[in-house]
Amino acid sequence: MTAPLLEIAGLRVALPAGSDRAHAVDGIALDVRANEVLCVVGESGSGKSLTAHAVMGLVPKGLAVAGSIRFEGRELLGMAEAERRRLRGSRMAMIFQEPMAALNPVMRIGDQIAEVFRFHGRPDRDGSRTLALLDAVGLPDPALIRHARPFQLSGGQRQRAMIAMALALDPVLLIADEPTTALDVTTQAQILDLLRAIQAARSMAVMLITHDIGVVREMAHRVAVMQEGRVVETGPAADVLGRPQHAYTQRLLAAVPKLQPRPDRSAELGATVLEGRGLAKTYAGRAGLFRPGRRVAAVAGVDLSLRRGEALGIVGESGSGKSTLARMVVRLVDADAGTLTLAGVDGNLLALRGRRLGPVRRRVQMVFQDPWGSLNPRRRVHEIVAQGLLAHGMDRRQARARVDELLALVALDPSSAERFPNEFSGGQRQRIGLARALALEPELLVADEPVSALDVSVQAQVLDLIADIQRKLQLAVLFITHDLRVASQVCDRIAVMRRGEVVEAGPSAEVLFRPRHEYTRLLLASVPGRGVGEETGSA
Amino acid sequence: MSFWQSFLRNRGAVAGLAVLAAVLLLALSAPFLFSFDPWDTRGAPLQPPGEGFALGSDMLGRDVLAGIFHGARVSLFIGVVSTVFAVVIGVVVGAVAGYFGGLVDDVAMRFTEFFQTIPSFVLAVLLVAILTPGLASIVIAISVVTWPPVARLARSEFLALRHRAFVEAAVLSGVSHIRIIFGEVLPNALTPIVIMASLMVATAILTESALSFLGLGDPNRISWGYMIGAARAVFRHAWWLSVFPGLAIFVTVLAINLVGEGLNDALNPHMRRRTDP
Incomplete structure (x- = not known):
């Protein structure tokens, strides 16, 4: 076995004082070998994305990064910024979740790719390399699409264009941060196919950051599971997914929704x-x-x-x-x-x-998608849940008692009633939204x-x-x-x-x-x- | 970080707040420290600052210092009251326009633009002249010319908040439009409006001074603008008559602007530390 391409050891990224924990990434060790796909999987706040950004040297200013990141045998932390910039794009590249935000909206796709060549001192004068790249990522009609601007492309096409940019200088390491999260499921399948084909064709190493166990199953050779800034389990995909050792991995796998229809209940229906x-x-x-x-x-x-x-x-x-x-x-x-x-x-x-x-x-009542936008941040939970009851003329004391019942129904602590929405997690907020919807006893x-x-x-x-x-x-x-x-x-x-x-x-x-x-x-x-x-x- | 912590980190804002507190103290203490009418002759005319009068006397022997103290009352009163009126008008028009949208929005915004197309100071002069100069007419004139930007700001905030899920949830719960506008949406739209209002106080004080300078102030109340206006004939002989009231206006307006900036920094969510990892 050859030495790993990327070796992360004891990596720590400190959060500003007063955050809910001291380190976003807390002493993790990971390595990525040549010609393999490592999936880093975790839920929001696990530090997986920040780890990827630390490798690229894109950690927001003000967050202290400590430990060691060695890439092709060279230490990246503490390397001069100019040198790091040379590595970025040429030896390692990154694609992001939201391609619309990562592409320059007023610049043609072809020009953006040509820019990558130019910045690294290898201008693509006749445009042939740009065309070849657009073709390689499966964009239809590369000769036309190089003149398109990002907003003229679909989400999947934009992500393909991003991948083309990332591949421009034949990097040996591609970091993909939730590359398909913003896409529809059919488009996601196509992009994952493309990533898999490109990885195999170029024998590239891919570090894929995702929250979706399904994507991990599709893509991973090896898996690292992260929770609250630590790597709790790492190993070959078959082992981690098939025989998870850590309790958190087991929980995560058990929670993945399966294609399994609900038992037939037609007898109970009214x-x-x-x-x-x-x-x-x-x-x-x-x-x-x-x-x-x-x-x-x-x-x-x-x-x-x-x-x-x-x-x-x-x-x-x-x-x-x-x-x-x-x-x-x-x-x-x-x-x-x-x-x-x-x-x-x-x-x-x-x-x-x-x-x-x-x-x-x-x-007829409704539960909304966004747990952050659906509760008025300036109102206490009991006011939110009771708003419909009060609007329909129930008196305050009765409404307050009903709120307690409803919170119990959605399995929230009665003390939640006096708090503001920002003190709750996403799942708890959805429960509050559900309690609000149920308050009026809809059919x-x-x-x-x-x-x-x-x-x-x-x-x-x-x-x-x-x-x-x-x-x-x-x-x-x-x-x-x-x-x-x-x-x-x-x-x-x-x-x-x-x-x-x-x-x-x-x-x-x-x-x-x-x-x-x-x-x-x-x-x-x-x-x-x-x-x-x-x-x-x-x- | 709490509001006060981030506000106090801005040194300019703290200085501004201190100056503003001092001006407020001037206004409150005026009737006690200078219990006479500031229009009264108190000694020889055109005395330079010194023994008899700390800041000199004007051509009728009136005390400039007493004028500054009593003038602070008028300036602050007009600044605050006319801003309150302007904000109330602006918020109501903007809220209705942004919340209901469609035809209501079109009508309300054309109405707002009508006021914005007239040069505001000319309109203020005209209004005061028609309503006869006085405290009330000055307040009305200033509110009438300053509400349109508030309306536009409130409208854009309401447009953005109108389709947030919590507002739709309130609609589905059967909450009335009035309660949604003032109970659900307005509290979330208030931050930029408060910041704008704090800066409008400064503009109102300047407008009042300009009106008084032109002789359109309240004839019964001394104000900083009036004092400068009255002093312009003797500007070359008695500098103190225009410099001290001018300084008072300058310092007060600067202080209010600094406080406004501080409010902006402390309340503006974009400047706040991001909590999401």
């Missing part, structure tokens, strides 16, 4: 609560003086029905119209066409306005990506809680998600949306294991880590 026909919404951009307005059919004729106690999952990629559909149902967005009937309400729910809408609102709960911003271990807890409460209260739930694995855990039925239309709908087990539509099959095939060393989900 009468139809919600019935929608031909729901449609078209967004029209403002027409300019010299250009016609752009029209996008976000939702184009969707039918749905939900029974009491049933959970319907709406699954789709970004732009599929699933969120617009949810917002139409809760009446945050006005529909253009369609009828929606709620049991016990006369007429079309979509046509109710003003005073007639008010009393109906409490019967229908619309959950718009309620767990997609959470770490997997927390995600599992919140999903369990939602499923549990749903069963207890016999709630009808409309569950919006991009993640088929999440949908399979909580939903009785699944509808798959693409470009505003439902392409396939049916009981979860049918959709997941006997998909009829090719798009559903593509989505399923793109789920990362599916069937790799995992028994379930390979059916």
Whole structure:
């Protein structure tokens, strides 16, 4: 075995005084060998990203870095900045989570790549190397795309362009910091394929930072698991994923949602609560003086029905119209066409306005995606949870008692009531959001990506809680998600949306294991880590 | 880090706050230290600063020091009260425009722009002249010309906050629009408005001085602007008549600006230490 390409030993990155812990990265040791993919996996705040940045020398000013990082036998810490700059790009390169933020928005793609060549003293005069790179990362029509600006490309194409830039000078080490987190699942599968092909073709070392065990299964030769700034377990992928030794790794693996449909509960379901026909919404951009307005059919004729106690999952990629559909149902967005009937309400729910809408609102409540944006930072938890009760005329003392019940229902400590949202973690905030939604005793709960911003271990807890409460209260739930694995855990039925239309709908087990539509099959095939060393989900 | 800690780290802001406190002390102590009417003749006219009058006397033998003390009352009063009015008008217009959007927004913003297209000082002069000079008309004039920027700021804050999930959650909970605007959104939009308001106090003091300089001040109350205006005829013989009130305006306005900067640093989240790792 040859000496490792990159050796990290005793690396510490101190956090500013007054942070929740002294070191973001606390004495870790890692090495990356030539021609291997090392996946560094961990939840948010584990220090995985900062480790990657420390290798590149991109740690924010003011954070002290100590220890040793040796690259090709040379010590990087304490190296002159000019020398480090020479190494960056030429011997080691990095790609980031958000390619739009990492690319210069006003510069053509080809020029940005040519810049890399120029800065390192190897100008690409005839542009042939740039073209070859764009071709190598699978961008269509390189001759045209080199003249495009970043905003003209899709997310996946931008990430490909970033990879092309990173590969420009044939680095021996590529650091990829959550390279597919911002992408749709089908695009993610393509980018991972590309990274794998490039790594093999160039015998490059890749250090891949991710929070997604599925991505680790797809990519890793070796795995390092990080928790709170420490590496808790490291080893060959098969060992770490197959026979995890550390308790944290075991917990992390157990929490990963599996493609496993919920048991059939059709016997428990009640009468139809919600019935929608031909729901449609078209967004029209403002027409300019010299250009016609752009029209996008976000939702184009969707039918749905939900029974009491049933959970319907709406699954789709970004732009599929699933969120617009949810917002139409809760009446945050006005529909253009369609009828929606709620049991016990006369007429079309979509046509109710003003005073007639008010009393109906409490019967349909929503849980939001972003745990940080969905709670007013200036209000105490009990005010947040009770806002609907007070608005509907309950007196303060009664409302306060009800808040305590609700907090108990979502498994939060009663003392939480007096605190402000910023004192809670993401998972706890989603529980508060859930308590708020349940306060008015709705019959229908619309959950718009309620767990997609959470770490997997927390995600599992919140999903369990939602499923549990749903069963207890016999709630009808409309569950919006991009993640088929999440949908399979909580939903009785699944509808798959693409470009505003439902392409396939049916009981979860049918959709997941006997998909009829090719798009559903593509989505399923793109789920990362599916069937790799995992028994379930390979059916 | 608490608000006070980050505020106190800015030395300019601390100095500004100290000066402002001193000016406030001048205003509060004026009726006790100079219990006579500052318009009264107290001795020989045009005495230079020295034994009889600490800061000299004007052409009618009035005490300049007493004028400065009593003038502080007028300046601070007008600065604070007209800012409060301007902020209230601006926030209401901006909040309604930003929250409801659409036609309401268009109407409110055209109305705001109407005020912004008229040169503000000319409008203030016109208003005071029409309303007859007095404390109330000066306050009205200054508020009327200074609210539009507040409205624009409040509108942009409301536009950004309007579609945050916590506001939508309040809508779904059945909370009324009025309560959402003032209870949910406004507290989150207040920081930049407070910073802007602190700087508007300084502008209001300057505007009042300029109006008084032109003889449009309240004829019953002495103010720093009036004192400079009255002194311009004898500027070459009696420098102290315009220099001391001028210094008072300069120091007060500078102090308010420093405090405003300090508030900005202390309240602005972008300047705050990032807590996310």
